[in-house]
Amino acid sequence: MAIIRDIMPAFELFQPANTDDALALVAKHGKDAWVMAGGLDTFDWLKDRIKRPKVVVDLSQVKELAGIRPWNGGLEIGAMTTLTDVVRHPVVREKFSILATGAEAAASPQIRNQGTLGGNVSQDARCWYYRGGWNCYRAGGNTCYADTPTAINREHAILNADRCVAVNPSDSAPALIALDAQMVIRSSKGERVLNAEDYFVGPDIDIMHMNVLRPGDLLTAIRIPAAWAGTHFYFEKVRDRNVWDFPLVNVASAAVFSGDRIERIRIAVNGVAARPLRLKQVEDAVTGKPRNEATAQLGGHLAIQGAEPLRYNGYKVPLLRNLVKRAIRGVEEPKWVS
Amino acid sequence: MEDVNHPEATPRKFTRRDVIKGVIAGGAVSSAGYLFRASTVGAQVSAPGSVDRLITLNVNGQQRRVDVMKQETLATTLRYKLGLTGTKLGCDRSECGCCTVLLDDVPHYSCSILTHTARDKKIVTIEGLATADGKLHPVQQGVIDEQGFQCAFCMSGFIMATVGYLKANPNPTRAELAHGISGNLCRCQDYDKILTAMMRGAELSRRA
Ligand SMILES: Cc1cc2nc3c(=O)[nH]c(=O)nc-3n(C[C@H](O)[C@H](O)[C@H](O)COP(=O)(O)OP(=O)(O)OC[C@H]3O[C@@H](n4cnc5c(N)ncnc54)[C@H](O)[C@@H]3O)c2cc1C
Ligand code: FES
Numbered sequence A: 001m002a003i004i005r006d007i008m009p010a011f012e013l014f015q016p017a018n019t020d021d022a023l024a025l026v027a028k029h030g031k032d033a034w035v036m037a038g039g040l041d042t043f044d045w046l047k048d049r050i051k052r053p054k055v056v057v058d059l060s061q062v063k064e065l066a067g068i069r070p071w072n073g074g075l076e077i078g079a080m081t082t083l084t085d086v087v088r089h090p091v092v093r094e095k096f097s098i099l100a101t102g103a104e105a106a107a108s109p110q111i112r113n114q115g116t117l118g119g120n121v122s123q124d125a126r127c128w129y130y131r132g133g134w135n136c137y138r139a140g141g142n143t144c145y146a147d148t149p150t151a152i153n154r155e156h157a158i159l160n161a162d163r164c165v166a167v168n169p170s171d172s173a174p175a176l177i178a179l180d181a182q183m184v185i186r187s188s189k190g191e192r193v194l195n196a197e198d199y200f201v202g203p204d205i206d207i208m209h210m211n212v213l214r215p216g217d218l219l220t221a222i223r224i225p226a227a228w229a230g231t232h233f234y235f236e237k238v239r240d241r242n243v244w245d246f247p248l249v250n251v252a253s254a255a256v257f258s259g260d261r262i263e264r265i266r267i268a269v270n271g272v273a274a275r276p277l278r279l280k281q282v283e284d285a286v287t288g289k290p291r292n293e294a295t296a297q298l299g300g301h302l303a304i305q306g307a308e309p310l311r312y313n314g315y316k317v318p319l320l321r322n323l324v325k326r327a328i329r330g331v332e333e334p335k336w337v338s
Numbered sequence B: 001m002e003d004v005n006h007p008e009a010t011p012r013k014f015t016r017r018d019v020i021k022g023v024i025a026g027g028a029v030s031s032a033g034y035l036f037r038a039s040t041v042g043a044q045v046s047a048p049g050s051v052d053r054l055i056t057l058n059v060n061g062q063q064r065r066v067d068v069m070k071q072e073t074l075a076t077t078l079r080y081k082l083g084l085t086g087t088k089l090g091c092d093r094s095e096c097g098c099c100t101v102l103l104d105d106v107p108h109y110s111c112s113i114l115t116h117t118a119r120d121k122k123i124v125t126i127e128g129l130a131t132a133d134g135k136l137h138p139v140q141q142g143v144i145d146e147q148g149f150q151c152a153f154c155m156s157g158f159i160m161a162t163v164g165y166l167k168a169n170p171n172p173t174r175a176e177l178a179h180g181i182s183g184n185l186c187r188c189q190d191y192d193k194i195l196t197a198m199m200r201g202a203e204l205s206r207r208a
């Protein structure tokens, strides 16, 4: 349980009005600057005094970074677009509904009204040892408190752990990877565009960051190509409570079938590793095969190859397998009642 | 934006504004001292181009001039500087909904937004729902008609979340409203009754 303390320690606050001013500020202040979008991942750090940035650059006034525009037959979503605006957007709902489903599965209505898509994909790990200010690998120390014999690690990683066993908690990230989205990153030096799956990094590459952003960088937009518009989508998130709770495991897939054959498919999962994983090996194995139980079995089996559960998260292995199976063969429409 | 190039960018020794700031900050310390420790309030020296502390907020239809620290949340400003204590603080972590207020008609957790971020928005708190002559908002009336709450600590948050949700969807089913106001928790846990009260409020709102 979080403790209510007094107000946060002081920081300098900038509210630039446009992207260029924001880029100039983050370039100038470098490591001292904390970029703030909706702030909902940010405030815990500041309130707990675990991160103490000298400067906060609040992007809320940069109107050009919010909003959804047509782009090459698909969509370009400004990084500052709120999750609610993503969920309610008619074209997102009509052509890329998996993103609306994923975004709507995150957090609570008020959080979605303020939290942004850019912030949702860029949010930090929720491992409570790390969040609690323990000096673990991810915090720059030299141990992982979640991977000791007595650690409470029900929510932690089963795949690709390397010293740190935290997971990426984003619900929108796997949907974006399934849609083959692109991330547009700008710094004062220029712009680069990455595939969504390459935006995220695991501890083998960088144990202290969950994505490629570095001081001076801003995520400005997320582009959804037309390629997977209106295809067959599946999204499912398993969590303890229907509101607020982060995914234990989630899965997102986009598929095109011809007859009963899987012509092409993209599958991504989150909550199982430090980065959302695109399951390329599963996609390759099931492409061209009939969409049936046997193919689903094969895909589910491949998805859990190499899984190494910790003391309390063994349940994630069958959970991951079954969610991937469902994504491949489908299920009867779940009736959502909350 | 108004703050870029504001006068503090030019070095100067002392202005009337500094005096006002000092007075207002001093007042805040005395009324809610435990919140405003010297270490956090400290003399904040503004960097060029950063936000101005003395701002005007539009709260419940009134223009309120207030001195706001840069790191101050809206809940703090409302409760401890503007005296609007109908907005409650339950968790201070976006996890309970007690602090819900409307910003341009949209429900937000006021514990989890900087006052400076909300500066240009139309802020409505529970105190702003009734009309000037004291007539309750239909959702408030619904609560009374159905005796919706027990201790009612969570009540203003629920009412604000419902009023905000109804602006987007005035005629919800019970399940839709439950989903719409699912960002609010009640410690006394009579959700069914709360929902009945809110549905009644929705009905009264449509008739009003
Ligand atoms: C109680 C609670 C429950 C939650 N449950 C869920 C859940 O179930 N599923 C889920 O997916 N999420 C969940 N979230 C996370 C929530 O959705 C995210 O906090 C939110 O989407 C982050 O968005 P933000 O705009 O508020 O981010 P911020 O806090 O503003 O930013 C998050 C991080 O991203 C960086 N950042 C943000 N935008 C940019 C940008 N444009 N350029 C560069 N860096 C940037 C910031 O520097 C910061 O490090 C929950 C959060 C809370 C508080
Ligand atoms: S006090 Fe703001 S959500 Fe709990």
Ligand code: FES
Pocket: B149, B150, B151, B152, B153, B154, B155, B185, B186, B187, B188, B189
């Ligand atoms: S009525 Fe007591 S907290 Fe909701």
